[in-house]
Amino acid sequence: MHILVSMPSHQGDKARDWAQALQHRLPTAQIAIDTGAPVDQTVDYLVTWQPRAGLLAQVPNARAIFTASAGVDALMNDPTLPHCPVVRLCDAGMGDQMASFALYAAFHYWRGFDRMRVAQNRASWSPDTGAVAPRPSVGVLGLGALGQVTARALREAGFPVSGWSRRKRDIDGVSTYAGSAEFEEFLAQTNLLICLLPLTPDTHHLLDHARFAAMPREAVVVNLARGDILVEGDLLAALDNGHLRGAMLDVFATEPLAEDHPFWAHEKVVVTPHIAAETLVEPGADQISDNINRIERGDKPLGAVDRDAGY
Ligand code: NAP
Numbered sequence: 145m146h147i148l149v150s151m152p153s154h155q156g157d158k159a160r161d162w163a164q165a166l167q168h169r170l171p172t173a174q175i176a177i178d179t180g181a182p183v184d185q186t187v188d189y190l191v192t193w194q195p196r197a198g199l200l201a202q203v204p205n206a207r208a209i210f211t212a213s214a215g216v217d218a219l220m221n222d223p224t225l226p227h228c229p230v231v232r233l234c235d236a237g238m239g240d241q242m243a244s245f246a247l248y249a250a251f252h253y254w255r256g257f258d259r260m261r262v263a264q265n266r267a268s269w270s271p272d273t274g275a276v277a278p279r280p281s282v283g284v285l286g287l288g289a290l291g292q293v294t295a296r297a298l299r300e301a302g303f304p305v306s307g308w309s310r311r312k313r314d315i316d317g318v319s320t321y322a323g324s325a326e327f328e329e330f331l332a333q334t335n336l337l338i339c340l341l342p343l344t345p346d347t348h349h350l351l352d353h354a355r356f357a358a359m360p361r362e363a364v365v366v367n368l369a370r371g372d373i374l375v376e377g378d379l380l381a382a383l384d385n386g387h388l389r390g391a392m393l394d395v396f397a398t399e400p401l402a403e404d405h406p407f408w409a410h411e412k413v414v415v416t417p418h419i420a421a422e423t424l425v426e427p428g429a430d431q432i433s434d435n436i437n438r439i440e441r442g443d444k445p446l447g448a449v450d451r452d453a454g455y
């Protein structure tokens with residue numbers, strides 16, 4: 145069995161780490177690291193994150209393609225994507241990281257740390273942060289592997305939590321909404337929106353000026369999923385016209401975020417560099433090797449993407 149590991153060069157030794165972790169779990173496999181040269185052997189399994197241009201066309205006989213990520217948007221638009229299962233990571237240590245980011249955001253705005261930061265920048269002693277206000281109502285967009293862990297963590301921390309997904313989900317203590325028919329109702333009661341949707345044709349630019357306007361005044365947007373789910377110009381306008389109180393953004397339409405992008409210096413925006421939930425090699429390699437063993441046994445892999453839905 146031939147496995148090819150291909151990671152972007154900016155990730156340093158990541159490809160070697162993945163290859164070693166997989167070799168440890170699949171001792172008889174022949175594992176190669178992509179060097180950027182033409183692929184000159186049949187590849188049974190490709191393990192990749194943001195594959196380089198032209199790579200997918202060179203693995204036409206792959207029995208499965210594994211992404212070292214939860215999101216698969218970097219693959220789905222490539223017309224040369226082979227017709228084999230595309231398998232993503234399901235949580236694999238990311239849920240806990242995502243939940244901790246969302247908890248940080250919820251406490252940040254509930255306790256008024258955004259206002260304290262602005263006051264500090266002006267050397268202004270301003271004890272009125274709104275800290276005695278009730279906890280904001282948190283709405284989680286996307287109730288999949290990461291959204292569910294996050295919604296539960298927020299609920300356990302005492303926040304009123306609701307969630308929105310394509311199909312109706314049932315989560316103890318979380319008010320759930322589903323589909324476009326219930327989207328506006330979901331937004332109207334959300335003070336703090338945590339986006340954990342996949343980027344698909346249906347979610348591309350889903351959060352635009354009309355959706356921001358549908359949220360209560362002083363609401364906050366936290367995007368931990370993909371930048372293109374929201375319209376950046378519309379978000380800036382909603383922050384500048386005072387409708388939205390703030391935004392915490394981990395993902396952007398173009399990454400790295402350009403040095404002159406208005407988000408960097410905006411008083412109401414917190415920028416983090418796509419670190420909300422990093423891929424962890426060990427739990428990731430556990431999932432991928434288990435799935436390779438499943439396929440070799442003739443079973444379906446767990447976490448295969450629905451190619452029609454795009455996630
Ligand atoms: P997932 O398990 O596939 O869950 C996706 C959720 O979104 C599901 O609840 C799904 O609804 C819902 N959804 C999809 N399309 C929808 C639509 N058109 N309308 C309403 N709901 C829709 O994904 P995940 O593992 O939780 O990951 C979510 C995303 O997080 C990834 O795709 C990735 O982009 C992002 N991510 C970011 C980072 C980071 O560091 N910033 C790290 C990891 C992941 P159903 O439940 O009905 O299927």
Ligand code: GLV
Nearest residue numbers: 212213214215423
């Ligand atoms: C990271 O963004 C991921 O999709 O895992």
